[in-house]
Amino acid sequence: MTVIVTGASGLLGSALVEALRADGVRVLRLVRRAPQSADESFWNPAKGLVDPAALSGAAAVVHLAGAGIGDRRWSDERKREIMRSRVEGTRTLAAALAALRSRPAVLLSASAVGYYGDTGDRAVDESAPPGEGFLAEVTRAWEAATAPAAEAGVRTVTLRTGLVLSREGGMLQRVLPIFKLGLGAPLGSGRQYWSWISVDDWVGAVRHLIAGRADGGGGDVGGPVNLTAPEPVTNAEFTSALARAVRRPAMPLAVPAPVLRAALGEFAREGVLTGQRVLPRRLLESGYAFRHIRLNEALSAVL
Known part of the structure; x- marks a missing residue:
């Protein structure tokens, strides 16, 4: 069995490759440099280049490549790169899969x-409509770019x-030093x-979605699937749980929204100060059993 992975050097890609x-x-990892x-x-999504022979006969493709969302301020050029890297790569891969005679059974993108968008305290599942904002715009275009593969029967x-x-x-690695100093605080x-x-x-869910129903997986699941734990929390609850996990107090006062906007620019509004209360309905219905349902259990395991 062969699984093709893009973005294999990233946080999620490297964890998935190791588990597989x-x-x-x-x-087989698709890379944008000379293969070693x-x-x-090799593939070049910006130019629509990918080797059909490398894709042919694979059981599954997991597409994770894309420019980072929160690793730098959102200039107009950076926003264009975030959008372009996702849409071009996905469109290139989906079109290449659609053109194959021997197509993979599944594309996970x-x-x-x-x-x-910002759901406030309203819980949403995969049936909810798209929200507003730059990230909602990016994800709509990102998902739509998979259409050639879906229309070809993948x-x-x-x-x-x-x-x-x-x-x-990811975020946890960046904030851990702050919390270990006892300086963690709610945001906004x-x-x-x-x-x-x-x-x-996350890795377990992807493996579950790759596997066929006969193997106890989610082999008949298509379309959007929320990869989130069943119990989302507020930022204040997250702050308290992480402070307890590192055995340090949390700061009593929150970091004001204007300070975050000054430090992080436009990303602060959509990436930090608003949130989504998302439930993994389709993942649970497909039979996936979470290892970590509660945040304190997950933090203990991770740390």
């Missing part, structure tokens, strides 16, 4: 809970991922919901 290889799966081993193949899943908890990278009002998932459950 431990299962005895052959992983037999398990790599990254997306994000930003699709829903089971296509868009992975609407929440905040992934891992000490190897602290009432915005953060829909999270442990990295172990």
